[in-house]
Amino acid sequence: MPTPHYVAAIDQGTTSSRCIVFDQAGNIISVAQREHRQIFPKPGWVEHDAGEIWEAVQGVLAEAVGGAGIGDGRIAALGITNQRETTVLWERATGRPVCPAIVWQDTRTAPLTRALAEHEGLFRERAGLPLATYFSGPKIRWLLDETPGLRERAERGEVLFGTMDSWLLWNLTGRHVTDVTNASRTMLMNLRTLAWDDDLLAALGVPRAMLPEIRPSAEVYGHTPDGVPVASALGDQQAALFGQTCFAPGETKSTYGSGSFLLMNTGQEPVASKHGLLTTVGYQIGDGPATYALEGSIAVTGSLVQWLRDNLGLISSAAEIETLARTVDDNGGCYFVPAFSGLFAPHWRSDARGVIAGLTGFVTKGHIARAVLEATAWQTREVVDAMNADSGLDLTTLRADGGMTANNLLMQTLADVLAVPVIRPMVAETTALGAAYAAGLATGYWPDLDSLRANWHKAAEWRPAIDEAAREHGYHSWKKAVARTLDWAEQ
Amino acid sequence: MGETIQSVERAAAILRLLASGPRRLGVAELARALGLPKGTLHGILRTLVHVGFVEQDEASGKYRLGATLLHLGTSYLDVNELRTRAINWADALAGRSRESAWIGTLHEGHVLVIHHVFRPDDSLQTLQVGTYLPTHASALGKVLLAHDPYGEALDRPLEPYTKHTIVDPAALEEELDLVRTRGWAGETEELTEGEVAIAAPIKDPRGLVVGAIGIRGAVERLAPGGALHMEFVSYVRDAARAITRSLEHP
Numbered sequence: 201m202p203t204p205h206y207v208a209a210i211d212q213g214t215t216s217s218r219c220i221v222f223d224q225a226g227n228i229i230s231v232a233q234r235e236h237r238q239i240f241p242k243p244g245w246v247e248h249d250a251g252e253i254w255e256a257v258q259g260v261l262a263e264a265v266g267g268a269g270i271g272d273g274r275i276a277a278l279g280i281t282n283q284r285e286t287t288v289l290w291e292r293a294t295g296r297p298v299c300p301a302i303v304w305q306d307t308r309t310a311p312l313t314r315a316l317a318e319h320e321g322l323f324r325e326r327a328g329l330p331l332a333t334y335f336s337g338p339k340i341r342w343l344l345d346e347t348p349g350l351r352e353r354a355e356r357g358e359v360l361f362g363t364m365d366s367w368l369l370w371n372l373t374g375r376h377v378t379d380v381t382n383a384s385r386t387m388l389m390n391l392r393t394l395a396w397d398d399d400l401l402a403a404l405g406v407p408r409a410m411l412p413e414i415r416p417s418a419e420v421y422g423h424t425p426d427g428v429p430v431a432s433a434l435g436d437q438q439a440a441l442f443g444q445t446c447f448a449p450g451e452t453k454s455t456y457g458s459g460s461f462l463l464m465n466t467g468q469e470p471v472a473s474k475h476g477l478l479t480t481v482g483y484q485i486g487d488g489p490a491t492y493a494l495e496g497s498i499a500v501t502g503s504l505v506q507w508l509r510d511n512l513g514l515i516s517s518a519a520e521i522e523t524l525a526r527t528v529d530d531n532g533g534c535y536f537v538p539a540f541s542g543l544f545a546p547h548w549r550s551d552a553r554g555v556i557a558g559l560t561g562f563v564t565k566g567h568i569a570r571a572v573l574e575a576t577a578w579q580t581r582e583v584v585d586a587m588n589a590d591s592g593l594d595l596t597t598l599r600a601d602g603g604m605t606a607n608n609l610l611m612q613t614l615a616d617v618l619a620v621p622v623i624r625p626m627v628a629e630t631t632a633l634g635a636a637y638a639a640g641l642a643t644g645y646w647p648d649l650d651s652l653r654a655n656w657h658k659a660a661e662w663r664p665a666i667d668e669a670a671r672e673h674g675y676h677s678w679k680k681a682v683a684r685t686l687d688w689a690e691q
Numbered sequence: 692m693g694e695t696i697q698s699v700e701r702a703a704a705i706l707r708l709l710a711s712g713p714r715r716l717g718v719a720e721l722a723r724a725l726g727l728p729k730g731t732l733h734g735i736l737r738t739l740v741h742v743g744f745v746e747q748d749e750a751s752g753k754y755r756l757g758a759t760l761l762h763l764g765t766s767y768l769d770v771n772e773l774r775t776r777a778i779n780w781a782d783a784l785a786g787r788s789r790e791s792a793w794i795g796t797l798h799e800g801h802v803l804v805i806h807h808v809f810r811p812d813d814s815l816q817t818l819q820v821g822t823y824l825p826t827h828a829s830a831l832g833k834v835l836l837a838h839d840p841y842g843e844a845l846d847r848p849l850e851p852y853t854k855h856t857i858v859d860p861a862a863l864e865e866e867l868d869l870v871r872t873r874g875w876a877g878e879t880e881e882l883t884e885g886e887v888a889i890a891a892p893i894k895d896p897r898g899l900v901v902g903a904i905g906i907r908g909a910v911e912r913l914a915p916g917g918a919l920h921m922e923f924v925s926y927v928r929d930a931a932r933a934i935t936r937s938l939e940h941p
Contacts, residue, residue, distance in 0.1 A: 228783065518775075519771040520772065521771075522771040523769050605778075606771075608771075626786055626808070626809075627782065627786075628778065657813060659785065659808045660807065660808065660818050661816075662818065
């Protein structure tokens, strides 16, 4: 009997690092997880210690592989997926970080991005991204401006930049490389050529000598000291798209966590958004062409349920929102737009603030719970409408994952407002699975995309159950509620 | 009203007194307040400490309400919470067994399906969450009946669904004894011809059964030759134990 081989994936996330080992059918064999510190030196600043993260990654890798009794040589490939945009700078000679990593949530670059406004069109056109504090480019620029002597060392190639994939690949294989999906979040890469763009580098003032080599998302980058091929790197949302096997244009996944991220595969041409979405690389397998995606992010979905629990005390656990919502049959005319820090895709209005609209003496906490769940569904609808309009493709099913998929009422409401079936896949860990799939493809563990599709199974499906009139009435009311959030915060 | 039991009344008086303020109370204070001899109080307090309703501070020897008592009124497990905690394990059960996975709780004498994972073969299936199953004719129901602390679910005639459904109350009692002894329940064409199911109990941290998880599938796959394949039984019991553990350590 041949020794069974597995594929391992490192999921380096914002709050923790995990390692998950999968078998050929995509079943989870073992999981290990370690958290790392969130460092908040000033309001709006969020940092990580890249050294601490590397230690955590080594720990979970050893634990998931060794602790599960999986012997040496039985891991066919190792894949990486990571929190996107978080920026690490380290010394080439010693491999030591020269400063704390700036996390994607960090807003210290807000004044800098305002100062770069003259280049906004260039960033949109070449990088596919709006000018925003998330992306790595402004974070690098800030560090080079604020740290004495750093720019000169970066120009000499003594100090290197990388997103988390790059930092882990450097430590695992000794190479300074990144994958196209992570590079597409820097504002430095040209989306069409998939190479660093001189105009973008000039606009941001980032020296080329510090940048990693851009490689496909799936190829053997090198080997670990134990000889395991390190064979994939994907940003977390792109990995979830891949893990959900959204390989055909129009196929769309939505991940429901504190916020939500929708990605639609748009095929081998980047689609410029006219409706407030951003354009990103979905994945690139070996020397094949890149597959592009449209991305829409919603700031507040699951975190609204937590807000109801922690700030209002209406429920004692997030799951109880469904119990409370089911005490009534509908929203009682109540709509909740959680524009807590403005509205994200497709509106991008930083002056908006949250409202609960349509209140009457009839409305109970049950109706508010309904409105909270419907808010996630209607926000998804707005992003899906934008995606359909930008891509010219029509969403036919939504593949949902993330913690909120345990909420049956939400899943049914999503199907109702989108007017398409909503499907939950059997393996909820789509992010790690996507990295494992890409690594397994690169090493021949899985032969092709079809073999991955065959692994994908429906765990549940919710079909639309309301009529068009009810849907349109609800959407109309939602839009009226959204209009009432605008022009509140004065900046 | 009939006769009351004096020591229970005294225990209740102690609990009321301990609940009346934030301060810990010593035996002397309790004795004074209740007008009882210290010796009598010692016996009742020892019993209350034993069941966890009262805690004694090691340093001062004084008493206060115990954590068990504080959780008594709020320990009801929300079914949506149970689904959230169980979802990954139910997926894994369906993945390993290649059959549909189900979680049920007891609701007004029926099994309420609170979670359903499709059989992973991409055939057309419909989500059954929110539907009811009969207790005496389903594996999930037998697990729940066998561990029902109120035992009131049996107060009606046992309706036959197939010729294999257990309809004799004595035979059902015997079957429930077996379920309690083995720690799992089987269902062989008792609800639907050609279908077999297996279920095991999910327990909360107090050891009370709060739900049952199981799989359901064709008799040719789960019980080829007539007898249930024990491999499937162990998959179901592993999943039940894993969910039980996850309820202990949220």
